[in-house]
Amino acid sequence: MMRKRTITLLTLLFAGILSACSSQPTEQASQSAPVESNAMPSNITFASSPQGTAFNSASMGVASVLSNESQMEVTLTPFAGMSAWIPMLDKGEVQLGLGSSADASYALHGQNGFRENKNVRTLVRGNFVESVGLTVRKDSDIQSVRDLKGKRVASDYTGGITGHITTEMQLKANGLTWDDVIRVPVTTAGAAVEALREGRVDAAFGMSPFTPAVVEAHNAVGLRPLNFFDDYAPSQFNDIPQDLIEIIETHQPGAKPVVLKAGFVEEETIIIEFPVIVVTSTHLSDEAAYELVATLWEHYEKLHPIYTWLERWNPEQMFDPHPPVPYHPGVVKFFKDQGLWTEEVEKRQQELLKLVQ
Numbered sequence: 001m002m003r004k005r006t007i008t009l010l011t012l013l014f015a016g017i018l019s020a021c022s023s024q025p026t027e028q029a030s031q032s033a034p035v036e037s038n039a040m041p042s043n044i045t046f047a048s049s050p051q052g053t054a055f056n057s058a059s060m061g062v063a064s065v066l067s068n069e070s071q072m073e074v075t076l077t078p079f080a081g082m083s084a085w086i087p088m089l090d091k092g093e094v095q096l097g098l099g100s101s102a103d104a105s106y107a108l109h110g111q112n113g114f115r116e117n118k119n120v121r122t123l124v125r126g127n128f129v130e131s132v133g134l135t136v137r138k139d140s141d142i143q144s145v146r147d148l149k150g151k152r153v154a155s156d157y158t159g160g161i162t163g164h165i166t167t168e169m170q171l172k173a174n175g176l177t178w179d180d181v182i183r184v185p186v187t188t189a190g191a192a193v194e195a196l197r198e199g200r201v202d203a204a205f206g207m208s209p210f211t212p213a214v215v216e217a218h219n220a221v222g223l224r225p226l227n228f229f230d231d232y233a234p235s236q237f238n239d240i241p242q243d244l245i246e247i248i249e250t251h252q253p254g255a256k257p258v259v260l261k262a263g264f265v266e267e268e269t270i271i272i273e274f275p276v277i278v279v280t281s282t283h284l285s286d287e288a289a290y291e292l293v294a295t296l297w298e299h300y301e302k303l304h305p306i307y308t309w310l311e312r313w314n315p316e317q318m319f320d321p322h323p324p325v326p327y328h329p330g331v332v333k334f335f336k337d338q339g340l341w342t343e344e345v346e347k348r349q350q351e352l353l354k355l356v357q
Contacts, residue, residue: 134225140202
């Protein structure tokens with residue numbers, strides 16, 4: 001199981017294509033054949049977001065450890081976002097991907113711009129990700145979400161719906177809707193931040209405070225996140241009413257508000273955080289899924305020095321007793337072998353499976 005492998009990171013020769021058309025994967029990935037479910041593959045494809053995003057950096061680290069410590073070589077392939085690669089995962093044309101738990105749930109059930117992808121399965125849960133929400137330039141006179149009325153706000157995020165959903169729920173939590181702002185459609189969160197940097201929008205989804213593209217923009221022009229709730233400062237965090245919490249939970253399953261001062265967030269600010277998960281599909285064999293989760297479980301410490309997100313990956317975090325999509329059968333076997341599978345988890349698993357029959 002400990003054969004040394006070298007990760008293959010596809011170069012971004014296709015970066016122009018990815019920027020121009022969010023739904024087009026790389027040519028190599030689009031021509032790859034599905035992995036047969038009864039085989040232990042020698043090579044698998046790990047779909048990722050574009051370079052410069054935190055999801056790409058984390059995906060690269062996970063793929064590297066899997067390549068180095070398992071029997072399989074893992075090829076990291078960049079796409080414009082989860083919306084672009086999840087249909088290929090569902091068909092077995094790529095085998096792994098990293099995304100938010102909410103997006104995985106949307107993709108499984110065909111919600112929020114995704115078509116139904118019934119074959120998507122959970123491999124492991126990763127870390128919780130700090131999501132900054134609406135962000136403006138530091139020199140802007142916009143001080144609150146309500147100040148965005150009549151302003152240009154990045155929208156749509158066709159390469160990955162998280163930015164659109166997060167923006168929508170932050171507007172709603174402060175009494176606004178898309179009708180109150182000027183929508184400026186973008187393909188990806190990275191494109192939104194670039195538009196903010198260049199002054200083409202007044203506010204954009206800020207992603208993680210540690211995302212390289214955001215940090216670069218902050219260093220170049222200065223960025224400032226808006227507090228998630230206009231009426232509740234960080235010092236009033238415990239006073240946030242349940243109806244506002246429910247807006248977050250309804251829009252983004254698994255997300256919750258937190259107070260953060262880190263990365264480009266220079267003052268304590270209320271933002272949200274959500275879990276990310278590695279997803280696979282029913283096309284991957286039980287043996288391969290078992291080995292992949294076992295590899296991450298046994299070698300999690302090798303993830304820690306690679307990227308900030310991965311510092312928080314550990315066995316306790318990897319097992320989610322309330323997953324957003326069903327576990328892969330091979331993963332179920334692994335967690336049963338670890339003594340973690342309970343009647344409650346089995347009930348959740350069966351409920352999810354019934355929804356995709």
